[in-house]
Amino acid sequence: MKKKLLIYAHYFYPDVASTGQILTELADGLKDTFDITVICVVPSYSGVVDEKYKSKRIYNEEYNGIKVVRVRVPEFEKGNKISRIKNLLAYFFNSLIATFKIKKQDYIFTISQPPILGGVIGVIGKWIKGGKLIYNIQDFNPEQTMAVGYVKNKPLLNLVMAVDKFSCKVSDKVIVVGRDMQETLKNRFNNKKVPTNSFINNWINENEIYPLKENHPKIISFKEKYNLQDKFVIMYSGNIGLYYDLENIIKVIGNFKDNTDVIFAFVGDGTVKSKIEEYVLSNKLDNVTFIPYQDKADLIYSLNAADVHWVVNAKGIKGVSVPSKLYGVMAVGKPVLGVLDKGSEARLIVEECNCGICVEPGDYEGIKNKITNIIENKEKIKLLGEKGRIYLENNLTKDVSINKYKEEILLTNTR
Template sequence: MSKKLKNDRRKLLVYAHYYIPDVASTGQILKELAEGLLHEFDITIICVVPSYTGKVNDQYKTKMFYKEEINGVKIIRIRVPEFSKANKISRVKNILAYFIGAMLATFKVGKMDYVYSISQPPILGGLLGVWGKWMKQAKYIYNIQDFNPEQTMAVGYSKNKLILKAMMCFDKFSCKQADKVIVVGRDMVETLKDRFKGKKVPNHTFINNWIDEKEIYPLSVKHEKVIAFKKKYGLQDKFIIMYSGNLGLYYDLENLMNVIEKFKAREDVVFAFVGEGTIRENLVQYKEKNNLQNVTFIPYQDKADLIYSLNAGDVHWCLNAKGIKGVSVPSKLYGIIAAGKPIIGALEKGTEARLIVEETNCGYVTEPGNYNEIQNLLERFLNEKDTILPTEMSERGRTYLVKNLTKDVSIKRYIKEIKSC
C-alpha cells in the first residue's frame, strides 16, 4: 500500500468487546471485517485484553491500556478483571471495566471520520458508539449482532421489568443516534421496525455475517488431521453428531440432553460438544449423572484447527432457544455449511438461519422445544447416514455459501454502506 494511499484513507474507530486472539465469534468476524476494510479505511479498534475464557495472562495485568498492531489494524486493549461465566456479578464487573476503559481510550485516538460499534456488550456496545460519535464528531454505524433486551427476555436471564425497560430505552436511543443501523438477518429487520412501531425507523440495512470460504472448506474423511482430531478425542469409527461453539444460554442445550439420552445405547454414535460456556458444567454433570458414555466434551479449537474439527462432524447442530427469532443469528451456521456438513436444526420459522437451511435444503429443521421431532430428525439422519442424501445436502449448502455468504460479498456491502453515511 503506497504512502499516499495510506494517508488518503478515512479514519474508522471500532468499539469491539472482543478481538483476536479471543475466540468469540464476533471477535473473529471483526478481525476479517477490519482487515477487509483496510484498503479503504485507517482502522483503530478499542477492545479488551484477551480474556474471553475469563482468564487474563500476566502480560496484560500491569497497565490499563496496551497498544498493538495486528496485520495493519491498530489496537488499544483495555485491562479488565478476570471473571467466571457462571458468576453474574463478576461478569458485570468485567463488562463495566471495558465500558469505562473504552470511554477513556477514546481520548487516546485522534480525529475520526466514522465510528462503528456492535451490540456487545449488551446495550453498552451501542452507547459506546454514541459516545464515540459525540467525542469525534463522526458518522456512527451501529451493527446489531444481537438485539437486547429481547435476547435477555427470551432466555429469562433477567425478569426485572424496570431493568428491561431501561435497557430498551437505551438501545433505542443508540439506534436513533446511529447514522446507519446494520442488522445480520432478515428477521432482525422486522424486529427493528417493531421497536419503533413502524414510525421513524432509523436508517438501516441488512448484511449477512459470513465465513472465509478459503479458510473453512470440505476435507476428505481420510485427511490426516481430521483423522488425528478423531483419534485424539476418541471419535474413531463413530457417526459424529457435533455441536461446535458457545455452550451458552441461547441454545436450549440442557433440554437437548434429554433427547440425546434416548440414544445412549447407540455405541456407533457419539455426540460431541466442542467449546466452552456458561452451561458447560451443567451438561457435563447431566452426562455423568445419566451415564451417557457416547457424549464427549472437547475444548475450543484454535482457529487454525477449526477446519479439522468441523470436518470431523458428520452432522452438526444449529440451534436457538425459543424466542430468539428476530433477535440474533447463530454464526455457527456459516462454519457448518462452509465445511460442507448437513444440519440438524431447532430454529424458529422465519429466522435467518432457518430460511437459509430451507432455501438450500442442506439439512432437517424443526421448531425449538419440539423435542419429539428433534428425536425423529436424529433417527432420520442415522437411518440415512449410509445413503447419498447427506452428501447432497452438504454440496447444496456449500454451493449456496460460496455464491452468497462469503467474506468478500459482505465486506463490499459494508464499505458501500459505511461510505454512504
Template sequence: MVDMMKKNEKKKLLIYAHYYTPDVASTGQILKELAEGMLHEFDITIICVVPSYTGKVADEYKTKMFYKEEINGVKIVRIRVPEFSKSNKISRIKNILAYFLGAMIATFKVGEMDYVYSISQPPILGGLIGVWGKWMKNAKYIYNIQDFNPEQTMAVGYSKSTLILKSMLWFDKFSCKRSDKVIVVGRDMVETLENRFKGKKVPKNIFINNWIDEKEIYPLQLDEEKVFAFKKKYGLENKFIIMYSGNLGLYYDLENLMKVIKKFKDRDDVAFAFVGEGSIRNQLVLYKDNHNLKNVIFIPYQDKAELIYSLNAGDVHWCINAKGIKGVSVPSKLYGIMAAGKPVLGMLEEGSEARLIIEGTNCGLVCEPGDYESIESYINWFIENARSHEQIDMGTRGRDYLVKNLTKDVSVMKYTEEIKSC
C-alpha cells in the same frame, strides 16, 4: 498540494470491538476479518479488551491499563479488565463495566475519526459506547446489531425485572436513534427493528449477512490426516458424529437437548460431540455424568487454524436457538457448517434467518424449538442414513450456496459501501 494530500488520505474508522483476535469469540473473529478487509479504504483503529474471552488474562496484560498493538495493519488499543467466571454474574458484570469505562477513556487516545462503528456487544453498552464515540469524535456512527437486547434477555428469562428490561430497551433504542445507520444480520431482524419503533421514525438500516472465510473452512475427506487425528484424540474413530460447535450458553436450549440425546445413550456407534465453552458447560457435563452418557464428549474450543479439522470431523452439525430468538439473533455457526459442506440438524423458529437459509437451500433438517419428538426423529434418520448420498448432497448444497452468496468478500464489500455512504 496539501488539499490533494488530504483528499488522498484514507478516512479514519474507529471500531469498538469488545473482543478481538486472538480471542475466539465469534464476533471478535468477524470483526478481525471485517477490519482487515476494509484496510484498503480506511485507516482503522480497534478498541477492545486484552485477550480474555475464556475469563483468564495472561500475565503480560496485567501490568498496565492500556496496551497499544498492531496486527496485520490494524491499530489496536487493548483495555485491561478483571478476570471473570462465565457462571458468576457479578464477576461478568465487573468485567463488562471495566471494558465500558476503559473504552470511554481509550476514545481520547486515538485521535480524530471520521467514522465510529460498534456492535451490540456487550448488550446495551456496545451501542452506548458507539454513541459516546460519535459525540467525542464528531463522527458518523454505524451501529451493527448482532443481537437485539433486551429481547434476547427476555427470551431466555435471564432477567424478569420489568424496570431493568424497560430501561435496557430505552437505552438501546436511544443508541439506534443516535446512529447514522443500523446494520442488522438477518431479514427477521429488520422486522424487530421496525417493531421497536412501531414503524415510525425507524432509523436508517440495512441487512447484511455475517459470513465465514470459505477459503479457510472447506470440505475435507474424513480420512484426511488432521481430521482423523482430531477424531482419534477424542475417541471418535469409527463413530457417526453429531456435533455442536460453538458457545455453550443460555440461548440454545442445550439442557433440554441433552434429554433427547439421553435416548441414544446405548448407541456405541454414535457420538454426540460438544466443542466449545460457555456458561452452562458445567451443567451439561453434570447431566452427562449423572445419566452415564458415555457417548457424549466435551471438547475444548479449537484455535481458528484447527477449526477446519474439527468441523470436518462431524458428520452432522447442530444449529439451534431457544424459542423467542427469532428476529433477535442469527447463529453464525451455520456459516461454518455450510462452509465445511456438512448437513444441518436445526431447531429454529419459522421465518428466522438461519432457518430461511436452511430451508431455501435444503441443506439439512429443521424443526421448531421445543419440538423434541421431531429432533429425535431427525437424529434417527441421520443415523439410519449415515453418510448416504442424500446427506452428502445436503452438505454440498449448503457449501455451493455459501460460496455464491455468503462469502467474506461479498459481505465486507457491502459493509465498506454502507459505511462510506453515511
C-alpha cells in the same frame, strides 16, 4: 487521504469469540479503504488475563497494519454474574478513556457487544470524536435475555430497552445480520421513524474453512484423540451457553444412549456446559463426549470430523440473533440439524439451499424424530451438506459481506 474509522470491537484477535473473529476480518478487509483504529479488551475471552496485560490501563499495538488499542479488564468467571459485570464495566469506562486519547474520526463503528453498553459506547464515541455512527447489531438486547428469562426485572428491562432504542436513534445507520432482525427493529419503533437500516449476513472465511476428505491425517488424528473413529458423529460446535436450550436437547439425546455407532460431540465451552456434563454423567450417556475449544487454525479439522452439525436457537430467539456457527457448517459442506424458528434467518438459509433438516425449538419429540431419521438415512443426509457449500460460495463469502459493509459505511449520511 483515507477516512478515519474507529471500531469498538469488544473482542478482537487473538480472542476466539465469534464477534471478535468477524471484526478482525472486517477490519482487515476495510484497512485499504479506511485508516482504522480498533478499541478492544486485552486478550481475555476465556476469562483469564495474561500477566503482561495487568500493569497498564491502555496498551497500544498493531495488527496487520491496523492500530489496536487494548484496554485492561479484570479476570472473570463465565458463570459468575458479578465478575462478568465488573469485566464489562471496565471495558466500557477504559474504552471511553482510550477514546479521548485518539484523533477525531470520520466514522464510528460499534457492535451490540457488550449488550446495551456496545451501543452506548458508540453514541458517546460519536459525541467525543464526531463522525457518522454505524451500529452493528449482532444480537438484540434486552430481547435476548427476555427470551430465555435470564433477567425478569421489568423496570430494568424497560430501562435497557429505552437505552438501546436511543442508541439506534442516534446512529446514522443500523446494520443487522438477519432479515428477521430488520423486522425486530421495525417492531421496536412500531414501524414509525425506524432508523435507517440494512442487513448484511455474517460469514466465515471460506478459504480457511472448506471440505476435506475423511481420510485427511489431521481429521484421523482428531477423531483418534477424542475417540470418534468408526462412529457417526453428530456435533455441536461453539458456545455452550444460555440461548440454545441445550439443557433440554441433551435429554432428547439421552433417548439414543444405546446407539453405540453414533456419538454426540460437544466442542466448546460456556455457562451451560457443567449442567450438561452433570446430566450426561448421572444418566450414563456413554455416547456423548465433550471436546475443548479448538485453536482457529484447527477449526477446519474439528468441523470436518462431524457427519452432521447442530445449529440451534432457543424458542423466542427468532429476530434477535443469528447463530454464526451455520456458516462454518456450510463451509465444510456438512448437513445441518437445525432447531430453528420458521422465518428465522438461519432457517431461511437452510431451506433456501436445502442443506439440512429443521425442526421448531421446543418440539422435543420432533427433534427426536429428526435424529432417528438422520441415523436411518446417513448416506442420504450427508449429500445435503454439499448444497450448503455451493450456496455459501455463491452468496455468503467473506468478500461479499465485507464489500457490503464498505459500501454501507461510505454511503452513511447523517439524517
